[in-house]
Amino acid sequence: MTIYDIAEKAGVSASTVSRVVNNKPGVGEKTRKKILALLEENNYTPDIAARSLAIQSSRFIGILIEDIRVHHHTDAVYLIEQEMLHHGYTCLTLSTGADLGKKVEYIRVLEQRRVEGVIMVGSMFGEDSLKSAITDHLKNIPVVLVNGDMDLPNVYCVITDEERGIEECVSYLVRTGRKNIVFMNDVDTPSNSRKFSGYQIGVLRNGLEERALRASGQDTNPQDSLIRGRQTAKEILARYPDTDAILCGTDMLAVGCLHYLHDNGYKVPDDIAVMGVDNTIYGKIVTPTLSTLDNKIEATSSSAARILLDALEHKALTHKIVLPTTIIERASTA
Amino acid sequence: MTIYDIAEKAGVSASTVSRVVNNKPGVGEKTRKKILALLEENNYTPDIAARSLAIQSSRFIGILIEDIRVHHHTDAVYLIEQEMLHHGYTCLTLSTGADLGKKVEYIRVLEQRRVEGVIMVGSMFGEDSLKSAITDHLKNIPVVLVNGDMDLPNVYCVITDEERGIEECVSYLVRTGRKNIVFMNDVDTPSNSRKFSGYQIGVLRNGLEERALRASGQDTNPQDSLIRGRQTAKEILARYPDTDAILCGTDMLAVGCLHYLHDNGYKVPDDIAVMGVDNTIYGKIVTPTLSTLDNKIEATSSSAARILLDALEHKALTHKIVLPTTIIERASTA
DNA sequence: CTGTTAGCGCATTCAC
DNA sequence: GTGAATGCGCTAACAG
Numbered sequence: 001m002t003i004y005d006i007a008e009k010a011g012v013s014a015s016t017v018s019r020v021v022n023n024k025p026g027v028g029e030k031t032r033k034k035i036l037a038l039l040e041e042n043n044y045t046p047d048i049a050a051r052s053l054a055i056q057s058s059r060f061i062g063i064l065i066e067d068i069r070v071h072h073h074t075d076a077v078y079l080i081e082q083e084m085l086h087h088g089y090t091c092l093t094l095s096t097g098a099d100l101g102k103k104v105e106y107i108r109v110l111e112q113r114r115v116e117g118v119i120m121v122g123s124m125f126g127e128d129s130l131k132s133a134i135t136d137h138l139k140n141i142p143v144v145l146v147n148g149d150m151d152l153p154n155v156y157c158v159i160t161d162e163e164r165g166i167e168e169c170v171s172y173l174v175r176t177g178r179k180n181i182v183f184m185n186d187v188d189t190p191s192n193s194r195k196f197s198g199y200q201i202g203v204l205r206n207g208l209e210e211r212a213l214r215a216s217g218q219d220t221n222p223q224d225s226l227i228r229g230r231q232t233a234k235e236i237l238a239r240y241p242d243t244d245a246i247l248c249g250t251d252m253l254a255v256g257c258l259h260y261l262h263d264n265g266y267k268v269p270d271d272i273a274v275m276g277v278d279n280t281i282y283g284k285i286v287t288p289t290l291s292t293l294d295n296k297i298e299a300t301s302s303s304a305a306r307i308l309l310d311a312l313e314h315k316a317l318t319h320k321i322v323l324p325t326t327i328i329e330r331a332s333t334a
Numbered sequence: 335m336t337i338y339d340i341a342e343k344a345g346v347s348a349s350t351v352s353r354v355v356n357n358k359p360g361v362g363e364k365t366r367k368k369i370l371a372l373l374e375e376n377n378y379t380p381d382i383a384a385r386s387l388a389i390q391s392s393r394f395i396g397i398l399i400e401d402i403r404v405h406h407h408t409d410a411v412y413l414i415e416q417e418m419l420h421h422g423y424t425c426l427t428l429s430t431g432a433d434l435g436k437k438v439e440y441i442r443v444l445e446q447r448r449v450e451g452v453i454m455v456g457s458m459f460g461e462d463s464l465k466s467a468i469t470d471h472l473k474n475i476p477v478v479l480v481n482g483d484m485d486l487p488n489v490y491c492v493i494t495d496e497e498r499g500i501e502e503c504v505s506y507l508v509r510t511g512r513k514n515i516v517f518m519n520d521v522d523t524p525s526n527s528r529k530f531s532g533y534q535i536g537v538l539r540n541g542l543e544e545r546a547l548r549a550s551g552q553d554t555n556p557q558d559s560l561i562r563g564r565q566t567a568k569e570i571l572a573r574y575p576d577t578d579a580i581l582c583g584t585d586m587l588a589v590g591c592l593h594y595l596h597d598n599g600y601k602v603p604d605d606i607a608v609m610g611v612d613n614t615i616y617g618k619i620v621t622p623t624l625s626t627l628d629n630k631i632e633a634t635s636s637s638a639a640r641i642l643l644d645a646l647e648h649k650a651l652t653h654k655i656v657l658p659t660t661i662i663e664r665a666s667t668a
Numbered sequence: 669c670t671g672t673t674a675g676c677g678c679a680t681t682c683a684c
Numbered sequence: 685g686t687g688a689a690t691g692c693g694c695t696a697a698c699a700g
Contacts, residue, residue, distance in 0.1 A: 047446070081428075
């Protein structure tokens with residue numbers, strides 16, 4: 001059912017039908033009514049692809065995310081989608097996986113679909129290796145990085161100050177009487193590097209010894225992180241038996257850590273304090289409940305959505321905004 | 335950059351360029367090389383919308399899901415996306431929310447984008463009230479319902495036998511010595527009705543008294559379910575102090591339940607056994623670990639993807655397949 | 669092997 | 685107020 005079909009039935013031309021469909025003026029009241037009725041009864045639906053072609057605007061915005069199964073990221077996607085849809089954009093949300101080549105591939109998919117803007121969620125998207133993919137394939141459209149950092153004229157970044165946040169976590173743990181604080185880092189991402197560097201600063205400022213281990217493995221899906229956290233906790237305690245606090249790069253790692261400690265007779269927080277990052281629901285579920293560094297995913301993603309919308313309307317804006325984090329104090333450290 | 339631009343640069347016609355872009359035969363080796371080079375150096379990307387219009391095929395498939403923040407559903411989406419993308423389809427994944435009107439609205443969005451097939455995840459999409467929306471707006475394209483039930487020529491359903499599964503849960507709890515088994519139901523959905531009916535059958539077969547409460551509230555997001563489970567556990571124990579097992583409609587409800595029991599001095603599973611449904615990661619995280627009815631979301635969604643692909647190739651297939659569930663036995667009942 | 673033509677469904681000028 | 689004509693970028697006959 002096209003506007004031509006409707007036009008024929010109504011005995012008018014396609015342009016008139018088009019005007020009615022798009023609520024534009026210049027159509028007589030009676031013909032408008034008549035066409036409206038025909039539209040309804042034939043349940044006509046405009047072909048957005050055709051319209052896109054004609055008006056040179058897809059009303060698509062792309063969302064790139066590493067793994068839709070990661071809770072922390074879907075919270076962001078949820079907010080962004082709502083906001084975008086509210087402004088008449090349809091979101092094309094794609095899970096890229098950890099692989100860099102895949103990311104580039106998906107960027108091309110977005111390009112082919114002629115998205116008008118892109119939001120990428122996750123610090124991995126701020127990697128230098130993606131810079132050329134963005135300049136080549138996302139030319140002239142605004143790109144907003146959630147928690148990623150990149151210096152490009154059409155790229156806007158909104159990140160949380162995790163470095164500072166982790167540094168504060170260290171100080172916080174010191175205030176609760178901890179001295180031997182080990183940092184359990186997750187896979188190698190820009191965000192995790194910032195966290196690590198925050199840990200180093202914190203350790204330095206508090207005159208502590210630097211003790212850090214990277215959780216082995218590379219998959220960041222929830223199931224896997226749990227195992228990895230558990231395993232790494234074991235390694236930590238084997239290497240540093242006098243550990244009295246473990247600061248983990250993500251909540252899920254921290255949960256795995258809690259599991260290991262519980263199973264092996266350690267008391268949390270009495271023997272060892274544990275802390276995570278992300279303020280996910282996992283931390284509310286475990287026993288004891290998990291203290292965590294809230295990196296404000298809702299605020300960050302809302303802000304990203306706003307920025308993208310502003311950029312789409314060619315408003316001037318700053319290219320980088322940094323939000324503060326907050327420590328959420330729960331039973332695992334208190 | 336269009337094929338015309340490239341054609342001009344190459345001194346050939348657009349059709350030749352089109353042939354090269356689509357890897358079609360009938361182009362001389364030297365011209366092909368030349369065009370390929372130009373394509374590359376101008377980094378040309380085809381406009382899929384325009385192509386869709388020409389070939390009358392969008393290579394889009396739609397995925398409808400109630401809430402992208404629900405873990406259990408994103409697992410399904412992940413699998414489906416991978417499979418579809420592997421077959422050259424791009425997935426348009428939309429979170430509809432619980433509201434029925436919104437669901438219809440999103441169905442129309444998919445229609446406008448001319449998706450060639452749809453997968454809907456969640457039993458709510460099997461509701462009768464959506465039947466007309468599907469017949470009107472998703473005419474002649476295959477629709478696969480994951481865990482939803484609907485009788486329509488273009489609709490295929492793949493569901494798990496939760497009724498039977500819950501019945502088995504009751505019998506299982508009885509075998510572990512429980513007699514006063516309360517069912518905590520989640521919000522009113524077809525799936526939850528099936529679960530409830532399974533509970534009723536189980537209770538009847540085992541000569542027990544029927545005791546069921548519906549968790550108040552209506553939001554099914556993870557955060558909320560947790561609170562609701564806790565609250566409902568309280569109500570259950572107030573009304574039935576001799577309860578020795580609580581069977582919950584979802585894992586998250588069960589986790590909330592565990593929290594309440596823990597905080598109020600009940601021993602799980604000694605005093606009261608707790609069981610959930612969905613086999614989510616939440617059940618692996620809590621203490622004690624949660625026994626649960628695995629409703630096979632991976633198998634179900636993979637199957638749904640397969641069915642949709644088959645339907646898109648016009649292969650004959652059955653309209654309804656029912657998969658068995660499995661009981662996962664963990665500490666909360668053992 | 670390659671170019672010409674037409675058409676996909678729609679929006680938009682410009683006449684009438 | 686309304687219609688005819690044109691173009692968006694691409695594919696697909698059909699000619700040559």
